[in-house]
Amino acid sequence: MTGPTATLQRDRHLLVRSGTAERVAAILRDRITEGVFLPGTRLSEPSISAALGVSRNTLREAFQLLAHERLAVHELNRGVFVRELSAPDIEDLYQVRRMVECGAVRLAGERGNRGFSAIEQAIVDGQRAAAEERWREVGSASIHFHQALVDLAGSDRASATARQVLAETRLFFVLTESTRAFFEPYIVRHRRILRHLERGRPDLAEQALEKYLRAAEKQLLAAYERRSG
Template sequence: MSTDAVAGLEADRSLLGRTSTADRLADVLRSRITEGYFAPGTRLSEEAIGGALGVSRNTLREAFRLLTHERLLVHELNRGVFVRALTAEDVADLYRVRRLVECSIVRAITSPLGEALAPARAAVEAGEDAAKRGAWRELGTADIHFHQALGTLAGSPRVDELMRGVLAELRLVFHVMVDPQPFHEPYLTRNRQILTALENGHGLRAETLLGSYLKDAERQLLAAYRDSSL
């Protein structure tokens, strides 16, 4: 684990409070994975994380168990807990789920959306700002937040939960891109186009744009997996 990752967890300590639970701790660790702080294959130190967040070993192990169930972590006997490394098959399955869920959500939009799009709008603007600063990890996080915001348009807590897990796994996939800039940057314009379509109530247009977006992203990521295995 890097010192930046541990320092980030120390900043999250206040979020847990004295009545912290394994669920809240899992939320913190999932957010850190989504934000790109933990790369696939990283061993998660019970001592470092427990010390940074001020939680007991039992609480931490329960949080690890929850995230293992979500396929974000893996426990290796006599070695410890590691951030999961996804396969090309995982990538294909994640994008299959995304097409089923995200495209159906935007397709249902038939009238202009106002405040409901505020989180999506904020994510697009955050991504554009990150690109100007060359902060590519932040850009990847903003992209994930944009798609999480699309998920919230379904108005379903269950869909929200599903998307949180899917997009956290997706962040582990992003690490396969050696140079994140040429991968993430072109999708900024595409996010803006999808947002504009939804602002105008053109759900079918948004679905077409999003379907093409997801197809291209999957193709690029699978190509990167093939290259990394050579």
């Protein structure tokens, strides 16, 4: 058996310790942001509950959590679908990302936080994936990089906000061009931002991040227009 259902069956072991709706939602969240379930895909209640071995009620609670996170949407008499982003969604997401990510870098600089290991690991993962031309994984590494930047602030609320916004951003990433030209420039920008942080220049890191996010927003909007057009 292949496809999303087979992937979820392999995820069953993740539910051994906890069969809660939160854990089910976490699994589905990961599979949505990885592109196993593409935007616009109907999330079949019977097949997913059977694949994960959970009750319909638990799955419905998980769907509600995903809807709250804006990753899924319930359509009356049709079911639950992976949410599809619009151009205004992308603009709003990047506005929030600039506020949260740049603010986190600024705060980390004020506190003298120099715990950059997670950022470094994300860059290494991205470089390794790029060398093997696994461009979707380069995209995943980029998401991990940005999450690690926000985590520098040491704020649980900021980190939680970043996780939700980055997951929404990834809804669009899975529909973009999976090419070197699209993803590889991210790695160069990641390394530049880390270099500024390592040199004790969070101000330059913030400036580079701001420029990066505006360029990424423009790139995604252009890709969206090509796909929509």
